[in-house]
Structures are given as C-alpha cells and as structure tokens.
Amino acid sequence: VRATTLDSVTAVYRCSETCDVQLHKLDHTGFRDFCFGLRAFERALGDDVTDDFWQVFLRRLKRYRFEVTAAPVSFHNPAIAGPELLQELESCIEHCDSLYPTLASRATALLGAYRELSTCSDNPGLRVLFDLFEETQPGRAGLLLSEARLIQPVEKTLAGHSRFSDLEVLTQSQLREDMQLVRLVVFGPARWYGDFVFSAPRAARIDHLQYRWIAGAWRPEPVFPGSIRKAYPSDQQGQSSDPEEGATEQGQDGTNGSGSRYFTPGELVPTLNMGEIARKFGQARAGTWYNEDVETRLYLLEGGWGVFLDNDEQASVLTVDLEGSVPQLRRTPTREIERGMFILLRTEGGGDYIVPIANRLMGAEATRVRELQKLWKLRLRQKVQQYGLQRVSEMLRALGSVRANPGNVRRWMWERSIRTQDFQDFRALMKLTDMGDKPENLWRIMEYLDSAHRDAGRKIRELLLKQILNTDVSELVRSGRMDFQLPQAEGGRFSAFRVERVGSETTMVSPYQEGHPFQTGE
C-alpha cells in the first residue's frame, strides 16, 4: 500500500458522505430477445440440460450473453463474438435434427438470434457513456468492469473517442486501494461487484449501467443487526414500484420462472464447476506403486487460468505481497493461499526450474551429486518393488528409522525429495540400499545438494523481486496478471496471477502438473 495521507482518507469519508448513485437502464430488443430465448431454451431442455451434447453450445452462448452484459462493447466485437465462435456453435447443433428433433427448431432459432447479433454493431452501453461524458469534465473518472479480460476490448472501443481520454477502465480490486475519482461508471449488475463498490465509494458520483431486464439495483443494507449508522444519500431515493425488479438472488429458485420479466444477476454469470475442471485437467497416474502423484488443490486464477498446488502442510508457493509500502516476495504455505492474493508461477519452460540453476551453482560437482541422489532412490525403488511399501517401512524401522511408514517411504522415493529430515531415517535408508558404510558422507553430500537448491530458489527470488520493484504493480492489481521475464538460464518467464477461487476438494495430479498453470477454457 502506497503511503497514505490523512487527506486521502478524509477524501474517502467525503465520498461516503456525498456519493450519489444513479441507475441508467440499457435496452436493446435483439439482445433482450436473445437473453430470454436462451433462458427459455435451457428450460425447455429439462433434464437434457446436463447432456454433453448441449454443454458446449450452452456454455458458449451463456458466455456471450454474460460478456455483452458485462462490458460496453458492440454485439459483434471480435473479442467476444469472433467467427470461430459461430463455427463452433454451428457444429455443436449439426446433428441436432436426428438426436433432438423436438428441440432442433428452437436451437436453430437461438443460433439465428446469435448470428444476427454477431453482425450488429450496436452498443447501448457506449451510447449512454457518450451522454454521460458529453462534456469534458475535469478530474479522474473510471469505468468499472467485473471481468479483467474485458478490459482490452473495452479500451479499444473507447480509444477512438477523445471524450474518454481521461476515462480509466478499472477492475474492482483497484477500488480497494486509495483511489479518488470524480466519477465512476459501474457496468453490469451491482451484485456482480463487492458491496463496497457502492457502500465504500471512491468517487463523488456513481453511474450504474445495467440492462433493463436485470433485477436488483443497489440499495444500502445494514451490515449488523441493530446497527448505528448515518443515512446514505441513496436511502432517500425512491424504490422500484415493480417488486419483481427488486428481486435479488433469493428469487432465483423457482419463483423466478421462465415467465419472469427479469433476470437475477446470478442467473447471468456462467457457472464454474471447480470439481469438473479438476477432473478434466488433473491427470493422476493412480494405481502404479511407483507413482509420485501429488495431492493438490485447484486454484482458479484471473483470466481463466487454473493451477494445481501441492496441498502438503510443508508446501509453499511464491506470492507477491502488495500490502506493505513496497511490494514483497514471500514464500507462503499453499494452505494459506486465499482469494485475492497474488501467486507467482513459471509460465515458460517445463520441468523444475530450480534443478538447472542448482546444478550450475554446484558446477563440476553437480553430475556426481545427482548420480548419487539417483542411485539411492533407484535402489530404494527396487526394494519397494521387491518387498512392497509396508514391508520396506518395517525393514527401515528395524534398521533404526523413526519416521518410516508407507507414506514417507513413497515420498523418499520421489525425485524431488533430496534427503530425509532426520539423519536416523537416512542412515537406515543407506543401510537398506547398501550405499556404503559411511552414511554420514552421503548425508553431507545431500545437504550440499539441498543448500544448492535453496540458493537457487533465493537467487530466482532476488531476480524476480528486482523486476517487481522496477515495475508498476498497479497494472497487476488492475488486470490480475503480470509477466516477469528472467533470462532463460535463470528460469524464463514467471507470471503473477490473482487467485479468484480456491477449490474445496483435493485432487491427485502428476508432479509435472503441480504448479504449472493451464487455461481452463472458462
């Protein structure tokens, strides 16, 4: 957090005192028909809605509906309605006539509605923005979007108009900082944003733009029971006379049937099934005795990325901490990773980036050390293959090991593990694998290897921190992702991602997947 002055805090309280929230309703007949048509089609599918045949078709159309609702871009903007999307949709329902003859005509009509929109250059949101910024106003203004990936197409749309030259496209994370705006335009339903956007405003005026058929304009709600507070300026504003319009998420269950004239905000957000993503991308090799599968947790990252991170108590990941006066790079236990934190991942080059750097640090010694490491692990694997995990752990205990159990023996076989935590366990392993009479010597070599790995990690952290300190991290806060390029020999490209969601269940994945981000396609 950058140095904050008392004046900037006073400005925040002044915004709370005076902020006026104005709702502007957008309309477009074609898009409205498409939105309701998609809803009606989905309900007409009934139980077939979960059929794989419809999954991609529905997901793509819903994504389009969401993105148009979330950004002031034209309906045919190539970033959201490219020609490849139309092709994909057409191929989705190619065989619909034979498989779902009763639904074919409705699917074709829906596709037709989309096809028409995808050639339409209208942009209702931009029209209202034009009116709002009719005259050039002094001071900083912001346009708030719910999705960082929509920043670029919106910026391109606005770029051609001089009246928007001082309008910054923002994401809500930026409003958590000390941002002072003269005017903030919020695009999309209020419930897509944190309540703080309105209840802790960073602007003297908020213009809220959303399509007419979406229910639930923002209204101040008490946070605590029996609370003491000063009335908001918005408290005095009139409420909608249409009860359905005031409906919120609660109205989503059944009461908001296909006949409803409004969409609840939650209905428009494409659903993300973490379990399904984990199943789709997690590739465990379960079943083999030698597998090194890792118990991980799925983290969804900004921009449609995901990553499996080791769920072990000792496991950690590099994080960028922006809370201090200067950005810091920390090793944070993966179990403490929460939504909103920034994690650093390698996004260029495969495998373990520490190994080549550690080898370089060890110089000529590296080959011999690595061979010794491989040798005792190979012999241990052979023993396990011969006797099984349980028997080997019993043998190790008999030889003086204190922590030998099937789980630990499996971990000691892994290529990534260098040595045991305790020398007694290591001595027993050396005895079992006939690695010589002097386990102390090998222990020292493995300690040397361990320290080389630590030095390599430290070196990379230093290089990354240097880069981070020379970068404007506000872009990271805005877009939720930032790349840092190191020389190839030092690890290549790393990217900082904002964590959007943390999976509730663990997934077994191969060690090569752990820590490597992938596109979820959502």
Added chain:
Amino acid sequence: VPPVDVVVRDSLLKASIRLLSDGRPRTATQIADALRARGIAARAATVNAILRQDGKSAFRFDPAKLTYSLVANTTTGSTLRARIYQKLLAIMKDGRPRDPSTLSSMLTGYDIPVDRSTVFSILSSDGRDLFRFDPKTYTYCYLGLVEQHEPAGDAVTPDTGKQVTLGSAKARSAAPARVNGASTQATTKLSAPSTASASAPHIPQTALATDSPKVAPQLRQEPPRPHLTPLEQTRACISSLRIASPGGQGALTPLPEWARFFAHTGIYTAQQGDSNNRTVVAVAVPTRKYAAAFAALGIVTGRALQQEVKIDLEEHFRRICSLPKGTMLRYMKKERQLRAVFDGPDVVNGTPVIRVRIQNNSDARRYETRVTGTTDLLTKEQSIRVEVATGEETKKGLTSLVGGAGKRVDEKTLLSCYFNVLDVESYILRSRLECVLIGPRNLLECEICDTAIAIEDSNCGVQKGCLQDIVRVRDFLSDDQAYWSDFFVSRGSAPAMPDGDIPAVTVFDGAAGFLKWRDHWRSSNWLVLLDRTEYDFEQAAEQIRTEYVQNRTGDGDARMFPAPPAGVEAVIYQENRE
C-alpha cells in the same frame, strides 16, 4: 423487530412525544398508524421496542390497557431545546472553548442526552449572538461575561507517605512542592558525605538529585478546567490535538471528523464493561486506514485519565529498597530517561534514600565488573522517578541500552501539554497494557509512528510529536521504554495471544486478525474495525452477526456512542467476560 437506524429511532421518539403530548394514551398500533400518517414507517413491534427501550424514561406503559402515555415531566421539543440551551449557556460561561462532541457528552452527564449535531444546531441558531464558532478548532466560544470557577481536583495534602493521585490536578502541583522541599533540605544538610555513603569506595561523584520534577511554570498558568469529568478531560485532550504536516512545515490542522470519531470510539470502548461483562464494538468502515491508530489514541488517553493510578509512595520506596544491588532501573531526570543501576538503600542524616547510579558507559553489562558514573541519592518522594527496567518492557529487550547521556524524552513536554492533569513522568516510566492492536504491521507502524501531531497552546507554544508518543506501542518503541499498548501481527505464523496482562481493549484492525485470533482475547473489550473493501469483510461481518445472536447478554449504551460519519456502521453489544 428489524434493525432500526438511529436516525429513524430518534425521529420516532420525537414524533411519539409530540403525538402523546395531547395527554391521550395510545396503543403501539395506534401510535404506529399515526406515525405512518406523518411519514415515519414503523410497525407496532418497532414502536414497542423503541418506546420501551430508548424511551423508557419518557413514556409510561399501562400493561392493563396496553397503552403508552407521556411521563408527566417529559418535555416537548421546544421546551427541551430551551432546556438544552440554558444548560449549554451555564456550561460555556466559564469562557472555555469546547467542541460540540464535548458539550454533547457533558449534557449527557446532566441527563440530557443529545447528540453533537443538536448542540451544533442550537448554538448556531439560538445562540448565534452569544457564541462564536471557530472553524479551525471546531470549538464554540462564549462571548459574554465569563464566570470564574474554583479549580477542581482532589485536595491532596503534602504529607510524606500519603498516596499521590496521579490522575489529579492537585496531586501534580502538590507533589513537586513537597519534593522540592525535601530536596532543598537534603542539599543543605547533606553536603558532606554521610557515614554510609563515605564507605562506598568507588563512587567518583555523589550528588543529590536536584532536578526535582517541577511543573513547568507555564503549565501552572494554564486556566483551570472546571468540573471536568475524566470523560470530558479525555475528550478535551483529543480536541486539543492537531495534525502537523510531515515535514514540520505548514499549518497545524484539527483532527479530521472521522479521526475524532475513532478516537471517541476508542474512549467509549475503553470505559465500557465490568468484571462480568465485556463490550463488543464492531465498526464497518470504508477504509481501515488510520482507524485503529486513532482508536488506540482514544483508548490510551481515556484509560490514562479515567483509571487513576495510585502509587503508594511507602510501598514503592520499600519495593525499590528491597531490590538487589545492580538492578537495572529506568530513571527520569530532567528531560531525559536514563538507564541507571540500583546501588542499594542508604540513610543520610537520618533520611532514608536510595542510591541510583547513572552509567557513563553505554554498555550496561560493564557495570557488573566496573563501577563508574554518577550516583544520585533519591528521597522517598523522589523515588517516584525510578522504575525497575526488566528488559522485558519491549519485545526487543535490552538491545539498546542508554548510557549516561540518556535518552532525551522529547515527548515529555508534548505529553504534559496534552494530558495537562496527568503525571507524565509516571506515564513515561511505568508500563501499563491498556490496548492491544492486532493488524498489519507495516501499515499500522507507519500510521502510528509517522503521523505527526502537535499541541498548540498559548502557554506551551507548539509541541510536536507523533501518535506513538501517546499510544506507546511496545513493539514500535525503539528501546527499553514503558509501553501502554502492544501489537500482534494478524497474518503471522506466531499466534496473537496474550502473554500475561489482559488489555482493557483489543483492537482488531481488519478481518484477518479478528477471524484468526479472536478467541484468545475474550477477556477484554473488543473494538473490531472491518474494512468494507477487504476480501474477508463479509465473513467477518457474518461472524459478528453470529456472535451477536449467540453471545449477546445485553445492548451497549448507544446514547454515549459518538455519531458515526457517513459510510460507517457500528453495533455495540455485551457478552459475558471470560
């Protein structure tokens, strides 16, 4: 009954008084109907709840007829306003400028609960000819003939060995007179070393302390603060504080309204609760920045002024005398805090004294082997300026020992001007844990240690310092100094849990610390500051709502709670103290 805004509550009460002033009793339903006609939407249940709870002194409930009527002497709006005006006039006639918050709390003390804005309104309209508002200081000043009052304070006799009341104005002026007397006497009579002191072979210089704590002459000229309760004193202290520009240049500005709110919230939280109950104050704020820092200011100031510390001189002197030789001491001499060593008790011309050696060398460990430095002989009265330094006063321990030159206590004059009636030497010398802060270290340290403050007084001149000079957070102190607050990092791996003393108030600066460590602090009052922009805000707010339902044993006194600025929402309730 749904939660009711204070604004709604207030207007409902006023409208009910007006309605029932015709003398005709009405049921809650009838009142609710009548109020609805006047534009106040309220259900019968809400009317019942508010009239029985907040209006119990004004309304009489007839359980047989289920009707409400006005208590005979309840004043209607206009007479109430006149009564407030008269009381304000009486208070302000002493000529002392006061801000609306202070006046509001003083009126509450006279059983006239009014909020600050009402005071503002009455003085600005009804009293526009008699009162002048100073927008720089946010205070009103009476323009009429000033009435002089007798100085307030406990009468303390200068008898040796009697208790010295540190929180009392008279104690402050009486004690130095007594000590000065003893000091002069000792200098005259003890010019030659006593038998006992002559036997000490390695003392190069023996001197009797001659810098007896004196009340700065200008402070004695300070006009008395008549009839101020500790709460009023505390609020007056906060009102007197100014913000100085970081570079020391530029004009001093009064505390912003929101900062005053947090300071007053701190004061409020610090004075709540008893041995069985504790108070939870949860506040949703638009930004966490500086909220905890100013709340800590209010807590520490309030506790210092409201919880009188009585030092039993006899007991204190006996305790120091019984210390083993070589015990490290903190010694306040003139404007300096010195690291000193206890060199045993002595008797000089029949007067018991303690020998306090000030080290010449910055490394205290050398004392073990080499005796150096100056020795001061302190009488019982002067021993109040000495306290044991255990090295545990700061978490850093004895890392930065102060040598013979000592540490100049720059904040002493600032503190004298700020507290006015408090013994600041004791404040600087003796640790007391009143406030624990749990939050992000970097930010909080910066906010407390880098916020430049000042006191501007016609007598003191301008005295500058920082919030840390008053709040005295143990972790942020540079060396072995007395603390009044402690800090724990909210996201650290080390648990934030008490390591001995229980503070009067635990301040959770943000959701993370509250969600993680709250269970360790259920013996103290809570001030939970939740930033609406935090990711964990909703989770922490939900936790407060759950605890409110499950643990609440009573409501807090909302009348005494400072009016929140826009964007701030607060809830107060009581729980059983663990």
